Amino acid sequence: MTATIAxxxxxxxxxxxxxxxxxxxVLMGVGLALPALCFLALFLxxxxxxxxxxxxxxxxxxxxxxxxxxxxxxxxxxxxxLYSHVLVVTLRISLWTAAxxxxxxxxxxxxMTRSHPAITRIVTFITIAPLIxxxxxxxxxxxxILGNGPAGLLNYVLLSTGVIQTPLRLLYSETAVVxxxxxxxxxxxxxxxxxxxxxxxxxxEEAARTLGMPAWRVFHRITLPLSLPGLAxxxxxxxxxxxxxxxxxxxxxxxxxxxxxxxxxxxxxxVYDWPFGATIATVLVAIVVSVNLFSMRVxxxxxxxxx
Amino acid sequence: xxxxxTGGMAWLFYPLTAATMLFVLAPLAVIVAMSVSANxxxxxxxxxxxxxxxGRVLADPDFLSSLSFSAMLAAxxxxxxxxxxxxxxxxxxxxxxxxxxxxRVILLSPLIFPVLVVGVALLRLFSDWNSxxxxxxxxxxxxxxxxxxxxxxVTASLxxxxxxxEEAARTLGAGWFRVFxxxxxxxxxxxxxxxxxxxxxxxxxxxxxxxxxxxxxYVPMPMLIYRQVASIFTPAVPATSTLMILFAFVVVVLxxxxxxxxxxxxx
Numbered sequence: 170m171t172a173t174i175a176x177x178x179x180x181x182x183x184x185x186x187x188x189x190x191x192x193x194x195v196l197m198g199v200g201l202a203l204p205a206l207c208f209l210a211l212f213l214x215x216x217x218x219x220x221x222x223x224x225x226x227x228x229x230x231x232x233x234x235x236x237x238x239x240x241x242x243x244x245x246x247x248x249x250x251l252y253s254h255v256l257v258v259t260l261r262i263s264l265w266t267a268a269x270x271x272x273x274x275x276x277x278x279x280x281m282t283r284s285h286p287a288i289t290r291i292v293t294f295i296t297i298a299p300l301i302x303x304x305x306x307x308x309x310x311x312x313x314i315l316g317n318g319p320a321g322l323l324n325y326v327l328l329s330t331g332v333i334q335t336p337l338r339l340l341y342s343e344t345a346v347v348x349x350x351x352x353x354x355x356x357x358x359x360x361x362x363x364x365x366x367x368x369x370x371x372x373x374e375e376a377a378r379t380l381g382m383p384a385w386r387v388f389h390r391i392t393l394p395l396s397l398p399g400l401a402x403x404x405x406x407x408x409x410x411x412x413x414x415x416x417x418x419x420x421x422x423x424x425x426x427x428x429x430x431x432x433x434x435x436x437x438x439x440v441y442d443w444p445f446g447a448t449i450a451t452v453l454v455a456i457v458v459s460v461n462l463f464s465m466r467v468x469x470x471x472x473x474x475x476x
Numbered sequence: 477x478x479x480x481x482t483g484g485m486a487w488l489f490y491p492l493t494a495a496t497m498l499f500v501l502a503p504l505a506v507i508v509a510m511s512v513s514a515n516x517x518x519x520x521x522x523x524x525x526x527x528x529x530x531g532r533v534l535a536d537p538d539f540l541s542s543l544s545f546s547a548m549l550a551a552x553x554x555x556x557x558x559x560x561x562x563x564x565x566x567x568x569x570x571x572x573x574x575x576x577x578x579x580r581v582i583l584l585s586p587l588i589f590p591v592l593v594v595g596v597a598l599l600r601l602f603s604d605w606n607s608x609x610x611x612x613x614x615x616x617x618x619x620x621x622x623x624x625x626x627x628x629x630v631t632a633s634l635x636x637x638x639x640x641x642e643e644a645a646r647t648l649g650a651g652w653f654r655v656f657x658x659x660x661x662x663x664x665x666x667x668x669x670x671x672x673x674x675x676x677x678x679x680x681x682x683x684x685x686x687x688x689x690x691x692x693x694y695v696p697m698p699m700l701i702y703r704q705v706a707s708i709f710t711p712a713v714p715a716t717s718t719l720m721i722l723f724a725f726v727v728v729v730l731x732x733x734x735x736x737x738x739x740x741x742x743x
Contacts, residue, residue, distance in 0.1 A: 198571025201563035208560055212620055216597035276492035283481045295497045297737045301724040303681035305698045306717045309705050310503025320519030360743035384485045413590030415684050430592045450593045461588055
């Protein structure tokens with residue numbers, strides 16, 4: 170009898186931390202979340218659905234959208250080499266950026282979680298601080314470094330040290346966009362990785378080392394496998410953010426490395442073709458959503474398997 | 477705290493990290509160096525030393541109006557984000573909402589939804605509504621992109637706050653508002669403040685929403701720099717950019733002091 174009362178007491182306190190009656194706790198939760206939900210529905214979900222719908226409509230000569238409903242914009246997108254090429258370039262740049270971010274980000278995340286607190290602080294600061302500088306400014310910095318001709322920083326250094334005789338053409342290429350995107354989105358790889366690495370039970374690594382495992386095998390057999398969820402989150406974030414970027418390809422890729430974002434801008438701002446712009450936006454959203462769903466699935470499966 | 481890096485692992489990871497840190501700092505350092513070069517064109521090597529470009533930027537009416545507009549927009553957007561984000565974070569962590577996980581995913585969804593597409597969708601909505609006020613349209617767009625950051629940071633701070641203190645206060649008869657003001661708020665304040673600063677900068681730096689919703693009269697700072705970079709007749713771009721970098725670093729130092737950067741980012 171007393172046990173039941175004690176139990177219900179515990180239940181009451183933990184289920185309704187703020188409000189005494191469980192039913193009013195639900196009511197309060199819904200009430201608190203409702204303003205944000207309504208705002209999101211009105212200004213994100215409904216406009217997004219309407220934009221996607223526009224990709225299936227026809228635009229008349231006065232620019233108004235209406236019937237007939239058609240798939241022709243999508244077939245036009247995939248069948249025209251010019252456009253499907255932009256899709257391929259977008260996927261290629263995003264994949265390279267995410268892969269290189271993993272390679273560059275892993276050592277940084279290791280140092281962030283496994284070194285002297287002062288070093289951890291400095292590395293965290295340098296990694297995160299540029300995130301708060303506008304992408305426009307950072308891409309401008311890369312323009313100065315990668316500039317074609319002898320006045321770009323890299324060309325200047327390579328020419329004056331005699332490594333090369335003629336200036337390299339680095340700017341306005343896919344490589345330049347990958348470098349710029351890597352710079353912009355690297356923290357999105359490092360931070361999830363660092364939190365995965367920080368969650369690894371220190372005793373596991375210590376035990377393995379005490380039992381005589383060499384450091385690199387501890388890393389290979391324990392640290393790396395346990396950090397894979399963080400790597401997956403980072404990869405997904407960097408890939409989706411790069412795929413949706415506009416400023417970096419516009420400033421560093423020019424016409425040689427256009428991405429889907431630039432094509433959307435061109436179709437809507439210059440050509441004023443809303444259905445086709447909406448079609449490209451839908452393709453972009455589909456890529457981002459499917460990559461995120463896939464990664465959520467893989468991570469959930471992993472969690473269930475380990476539980 | 478995990479074991480420190482030692483031996484071969486340290487020899488491998490420390491130099492690689494140092495190289496990556498140089499990669500991260502390089503474009504910013506280059507801009508700062510060019511901003512004091514007497515050369516009218518951004519060409520290497522920089523020649524001479526002058527602060528004249530800064531004088532020119534600070535006297536430029538376009539720069540000043542963009543700066544004040546961006547600051548006001550970011551402040552208003554952050555206020556809006558707090559208005560929507562704070563209660564939502566409480567709902568996620570302190571109330572019994574049905575479908576909590578789904579709610580969390582929905583509230584954070586603008587973080588992965590391509591920002592550029594959000595901008596296009598809003599442009600379409602506002603043109604259908606005949607909503608021609610650029611400041612209003614920009615404000616809505618900026619609230620939309622900053623709210624999830626507030627939700628994320630406040631949620632993380634609330635999860636770290638000591639629940640037993642709140643329960644003790646409740647047991648002793650304090651009403652929910654008093655518990656919030658006297659027990660919860662003091663614990664989450666540093667995290668919330670740092671997260672708020674970050675949200676402010678997310679709006680201040682935003683380009684892919686603003687590019688759709690700005691007009692000729694209201695030009696946010698990143699759009700001004702983008703235009704100036706595209707035109708060759710604006711030699712002061714490095715100075716303008718350096719001012720943006722300096723501002724960002726001041727904010728980052730504040731965030732670090734308040735709550736630590738990773739807590740402010742909730743990542």
